[in-house]
Amino acid sequence: MDQLAALRAFVAVAEAQSFSNAARALRIAKSAVSRQVSDLETDLGARLLHRTTRSLSLTEAGRAYFERATRILADLDDANRAVGELQAAPRGRLRISAPMSFGFLHLMPALSDFMARYPDVVVDLAMNDRFVDLVNEGFDVAIRIASLPDSSLIARRLAPARRVICASPSYLSAHGAPRSPNDLKTHVCLFNSNLPSAREWRFVSPDGAPLPVTVNGRLSVNNGDALRVAALRGQGLANLPTFIVGADLQSGALATVLDSFVAQDLSISAVYPHSRHLSPTVRALIDFLVERFGPEPYWDLVC
Structure with missing residues (x-):
């Protein structure tokens, strides 16, 4: 038994409450859908569906299995999509927040080179010295120089801030x-x-x-x-x-x-909202900045 195909068949039947409609959605024969669901029930040793000539409904075991199965299939689809995104070239608009001094002196030259490397990326940079609300203000990533508190945001260290x-x-x-x-x-x-x-x-x-x-x-x-x-x-x-x-x-x-x-407890970090998958464009920017600045930034090599 192809367990993944059987899982998709069962979820399609449960959602459509019909073998015929599920078969049309999956673009396979109704008999194939029926066989996959039956094989799944046999493998589990439990009846998942109440079947009559006029109706079809989930059993108690079927409802519990349906909830788990839909999450499994959603996670699998997300994983497949994430791999596809990893292969995609960075493109689209990138909204960035950065502090003024670091933005002028170091981020802008870096962004110029980043945009030359990725010509399909459009950058919208806002420079100010306040902590912006990334989610509510619509920023993809912020550069912060601080000892960062725990939060729902994800941070990646770009360089020390000596x-x-x-x-x-x-x-x-x-x-x-x-x-x-x-x-x-x-x-x-x-x-x-x-x-x-x-x-x-x-x-x-x-x-x-x-x-x-x-x-x-x-x-x-x-x-x-x-x-x-x-x-x-x-x-x-x-x-x-x-x-x-x-x-x-x-x-x-x-x-x-x-x-x-002098206390040396600050870092320059890229901070972005928590999400299950980091977009290829944000990932490319952060990787670029880590490579550009690194654990021994060029401005410290002259000190």
């Missing part, structure tokens, strides 16, 4: 370099107002314990690139990711302090 405390050589020459996080209380610090605790900078002690420090300063900006400019002009110490200041650290325009105390 942070540094940095300042210009002129500032450090005038004010000295802090030797411990507590020394920051006597320094001028620059704040990112997008952060929930902008004036509380997180550090770790030599034994790994959290060491938050409240810092002071006169300038608060809601953009990391603007903070970089202020740091370059000697206005104070900034707490910034290396994807913004990596080239400045290489050139010597900025220098880091307190390296052994």
Whole structure:
């Protein structure tokens, strides 16, 4: 007995409540449908259908088996469709959300190369520094720089998000370099107002314990690139990711302090809504970004 064919025959009969209609839907002979269902009942050792000359209905065992059988066939169809999608070339519209600084500096150049590789993909990129609601706002994927909480979304790590405390050589020459996080209380610090605790900078002690420090300063900006400019002009110490200041650290325009105390617990991740099958286009984008950035991103190689 072909059990899969028998399963499809039984489900078709149960749904149509007719051997004749089920045979037409399956495009096989009525006798073949009847034989498959009978063979299935024999194999199971249970009657699945009440048959009379005028009606056909499910037995109690038939109802229970029908519920399981429909789920099995649906899962099989989904699996077949998923394999087909894996073979499909990426195409269609891709809505992406990304933070401003990372979007300008690194994601846009990557997307240009991604679109050159996949000419049938259309990209709609929205850059802002808030956490968008992917499902309600219709985004396919978001790039997030955070320690991500548990959620119904799926996240894939693209790269580490290393942070540094940095300042210009002129500032450090005038004010000295802090030797411990507590020394920051006597320094001028620059704040990112997008952060929930902008004036509380997180550090770790030599034994790994959290060491938050409240810092002071006169300038608060809601953009990391603007903070970089202020740091370059000697206005104070900034707490910034290396994807913004990596080239400045290489050139010597900025220098880091307190390296052994800075907490490194953030990642750059691609986040997408939970679904049973990731679309080929989203999968291709995420694979491309992992390859592009990776565990040792190019902006850290200059630091």
